[in-house]
Amino acid sequence: MSKSNYDYDVVFIGAGHGSDGAPLLANQGYKVAKIEAEAVGGTCTNWGCNAKLVLDGPVQLSRTQERMKNVVNGDLAMNWAANMKYKHEVIDPLAGGLENKFIKAGIDVLHGWATLKDPHTIDIDGTTKTADKIVIATGLHPNQLDIPGTELAHNSKDFLALDNLPAHIVIVGSGYIAMEFATIANQFGADVTVMMHGDKALRKFYQPFAEAIVDDLTKRGVKFVRNANVSAFKESDGKLSVEYGDGQSQPTDWILDATGRVPNVSGYGLDELGIKYNRHGIEVNDHLQTNVPNIFAAGDITDTVYPNLTPSATFQSKYIARFISGETNEPIDHPVIPSVTFTSPRIAEAGVPVAKAIDDDRYQVVFTDLTKDWFRQVDHQDLAKQALVFNQDHRLVGVTEMSEQADNAIDSLLPAIALQMTPKQIQSIIPLFPSITHEVWKKL
Numbered sequence: 001m002s003k004s005n006y007d008y009d010v011v012f013i014g015a016g017h018g019s020d021g022a023p024l025l026a027n028q029g030y031k032v033a034k035i036e037a038e039a040v041g042g043t044c045t046n047w048g049c050n051a052k053l054v055l056d057g058p059v060q061l062s063r064t065q066e067r068m069k070n071v072v073n074g075d076l077a078m079n080w081a082a083n084m085k086y087k088h089e090v091i092d093p094l095a096g097g098l099e100n101k102f103i104k105a106g107i108d109v110l111h112g113w114a115t116l117k118d119p120h121t122i123d124i125d126g127t128t129k130t131a132d133k134i135v136i137a138t139g140l141h142p143n144q145l146d147i148p149g150t151e152l153a154h155n156s157k158d159f160l161a162l163d164n165l166p167a168h169i170v171i172v173g174s175g176y177i178a179m180e181f182a183t184i185a186n187q188f189g190a191d192v193t194v195m196m197h198g199d200k201a202l203r204k205f206y207q208p209f210a211e212a213i214v215d216d217l218t219k220r221g222v223k224f225v226r227n228a229n230v231s232a233f234k235e236s237d238g239k240l241s242v243e244y245g246d247g248q249s250q251p252t253d254w255i256l257d258a259t260g261r262v263p264n265v266s267g268y269g270l271d272e273l274g275i276k277y278n279r280h281g282i283e284v285n286d287h288l289q290t291n292v293p294n295i296f297a298a299g300d301i302t303d304t305v306y307p308n309l310t311p312s313a314t315f316q317s318k319y320i321a322r323f324i325s326g327e328t329n330e331p332i333d334h335p336v337i338p339s340v341t342f343t344s345p346r347i348a349e350a351g352v353p354v355a356k357a358i359d360d361d362r363y364q365v366v367f368t369d370l371t372k373d374w375f376r377q378v379d380h381q382d383l384a385k386q387a388l389v390f391n392q393d394h395r396l397v398g399v400t401e402m403s404e405q406a407d408n409a410i411d412s413l414l415p416a417i418a419l420q421m422t423p424k425q426i427q428s429i430i431p432l433f434p435s436i437t438h439e440v441w442k443k444l
């Protein structure tokens, strides 16, 4: 039963996390569909977060063994092909599993390329469906450098499907994907060269921590070329090379272009309908409506202050569902959204960044060398630092951590930051002992 005179009350274009609001609407009796051109679950599920973490698992194990090398003896043999096979076993069924879950929840999953025909009509590979409201959740695609030979380079999706690991890999870029994949490829035995655009890696994170990761990877044999000025990719006699700098050339077996991701704004009717977008994505108001009011946008495709991460996409999509159902009329909130780079050690942060707080009288930044903490010494961590950012009432407003448990440490501190807990409230939290939560909360 529909609540409107259209085929659907709400249609989501794209079935990634930007469509996570669909079940909320279906539960309330709205007739809902998701349209997906590739795999249900989108980037994160199929060729992003989840797939990457399966490749990271053995990296964590071998790094732990390396740190305990005098205690746990023997060499660990890393088997890329076996791990990739396992990745397929774990990740490939997810899309079908999600689709079944959505169908059980009463959501129609329509496969094909969606094209907007008018504000209420969508073509799906020749079939027409109408909808009262439409949510565009079409995400991003990998940037391809505009240089000669660009077609010789691969993207993150290709890396996450490599049956065999090439002996030498050049990675262009030094952001999230470059640093995570350099860590994985290096630990599995590839010779890796990272071509940096400028002189900063992981520029969104506190630089002394990011530099410590660069130093550590350098000691492990990764070559970093700063200000590389990559000018061309070449193939000659079946051999690849990357041209860079002042006429230098780096021979290689495989090239990863990790120079960012760009919004999917072409080929589905945005221009024809006059929906406004820019190079960062679709423009939305604080109800996530586009300039065509019954058409919303959620997730990576939006031009907002939210980081292009899975939790942002889910949060935005659920907000749209609540706005459409009338549960809220308020503008979308801006909660604390944490982020982490899955290097080893990881760097994670939430709230006010250290670089912003450090020269600002309104904040106090407390640095700790975590390698002195007995709890971190349990697994022999020798690269672990933390920066807590407090406001003038001594409430925690931000944290950045570099350690093997940084992701869990930051997650555990989120309530203190998000709820602006007072010192008294913090004292009323009793974490179990010993635990990462106990270790990080005792410093507040």
Ligand SMILES: Cc1cc2nc3c(=O)[nH]c(=O)nc-3n(C[C@H](O)[C@H](O)[C@H](O)COP(=O)(O)OP(=O)(O)OC[C@H]3O[C@@H](n4cnc5c(N)ncnc54)[C@H](O)[C@@H]3O)c2cc1C
Binding pocket: 013, 014, 015, 016, 017, 018, 019, 035, 036, 037, 038, 039, 041, 042, 043, 044, 045, 047, 048, 049, 052, 112, 113, 114, 115, 137, 138, 139, 140, 156, 157, 177, 264, 267, 268, 298, 299, 300, 301, 308, 309, 310, 311, 313
């Ligand atoms: C390698 C990699 C690792 C990542 N790791 C993390 C991580 O560890 N943590 C994290 O929080 N984030 C991570 N991200 C980011 C995360 O994947 C995205 O933020 C998230 O997927 C955004 O969800 P979305 O629904 O907006 O877009 P997507 O997940 O990209 O979904 C968009 C969907 O729309 C479909 N589509 C596009 N156009 C059409 C059309 N016209 N018709 C029908 N379907 C269409 C696409 O096929 C796609 O499935 C990673 C990204 C990458 C690339």
Ligand SMILES: NC(=O)c1ccc[n+]([C@@H]2O[C@H](COP(=O)([O-])OP(=O)(O)OC[C@H]3O[C@@H](n4cnc5c(N)ncnc54)[C@H](O)[C@@H]3O)[C@@H](O)[C@H]2O)c1
Binding pocket: 145, 172, 173, 174, 175, 176, 177, 178, 180, 196, 197, 198, 200, 201, 202, 230, 258, 259, 260, 261, 307, 308, 309, 339, 340, 341, 342
């Ligand atoms: N752990 C995570 O949460 C995670 C992991 C992977 C990806 N992601 C998401 O995916 C997005 C894309 O990842 P990414 O690593 O491709 O992007 P990024 O923005 O993190 O890094 C892009 C890199 O490319 C470089 N670059 C930009 N233009 C260039 C040029 N013309 N020549 C050479 N280098 C250039 C930049 O200096 C930067 O180092 C991220 O922004 C993030 O939203 C998140």
